Amino acid sequence: MIAFFIDADNLCVSSWVEESLRKLEEGEGRVMMRRAYGSAEKLKGLADVLRTRHIRPFVNLALSKNTTDVALAVDVMELSYQTPRPTVIAIGSGDADFVPLVLRLRERGFRMVCVSEQGKMAPEAVYAYDHVIFVGQEQAAEVLKPHAAELQKPVPPPAKLPAVRTAAKKAPAKKAAAKKAPAAKKVAAKKAKPAAKTNAGDAVGAVTVDQILNAVSSLRAGQPQSLGEVVKLLHDAKLLGKNATSTKLFKKFPFHFELLPPKQPNQIRYIPSP
Missing domain, CATH: 3.40.50.1010 (5'-nuclease)
Structure with missing residues (x-):
């Protein structure tokens, strides 16, 4: 029995x-x-x-x-x-x-x-x-199948861009206009606003698996970790920006990370390489 x-x-x-x-x-x-x-x-x-x-x-x-x-x-x-x-x-x-x-x-x-x-x-x-x-x-394999199929799809060749017509060169301006041009450039430079700084962590595609594991070393054990605590460590390491989505980051590596539960995840687990 x-x-x-x-x-x-x-x-x-x-x-x-x-x-x-x-x-x-x-x-x-x-x-x-x-x-x-x-x-x-x-x-x-x-x-x-x-x-x-x-x-x-x-x-x-x-x-x-x-x-x-x-x-x-x-x-x-x-x-x-x-x-x-x-x-x-x-x-x-x-x-x-x-x-x-x-x-x-x-x-x-x-x-x-x-x-x-x-x-x-x-x-x-x-x-x-x-x-x-x-x-x-078995459930993890079912989740990974769609991602594997996407990776196996052939990449289409890049579309050809239409030829750009070059504008005809203008005749040289008069000497008086040439003298005023540098002054106008200085005024425009003063009025121009500085470009907004971008957060490197917002660019999810730039982050690698090794960077994530180095920032959150506890993931290497393969045990489920609190998603909130992992996200905090990624913020501290400048790997995840304020406007970036943590689930979007981990879904880029379906063979390395598993979100638990899949629908409303509150935990994350690293899948060690076999």
Whole structure:
């Protein structure tokens, strides 16, 4: 028997849960027990997949501190002593908080599987499990497909510009007019207003991926970062002007940066090169 326990505060996207169940069934077998733990708000966001996949929701108490992990761990330990007991226990979370639970159950002979979105997987938790399944990559690939198609389109040759007719040279002016010309130029120079200074950061196309990573070094870890904090650092580094749009900047590099969530992003994640 395979049991799947979902931390809905961590694995919080319906498509991720759907992909998780599909990959578990393909790699491990039929998932008999399916439970999701989280706040009422998080579980409401998963209502469709909970209904279609017959996953039992367990609403966590609204306390000052998040206790979802503890509630999930208690139920897993209780299930491990029941008969018949599961052969495979899958935890739908990449939090390092579950490592002590995973080690204890693995010592008792259970096969432990982790299902997590790659950007949310704690590095120190990877080797605690017998197998780790990453989800969310299929949606990222779908987002990148249109951009890849645009890059593969042939660039049309530049259009020929119409020939510019050169004006006929005027006859030289009289000596009196020639003497007045320099004075007129001086007056025009005084009246001319200085050109408005342009902000280099407003020119989004001039910014490179390396400049962004040097300004916000925390992005190199590949973990989601607050979009507001990243934008502030880019402003400080003069890479993003006051009138420039941060999402427009990152969308220029679809293979290097991922905006989360795609519709109304509030986080940004760097995608390391494979």
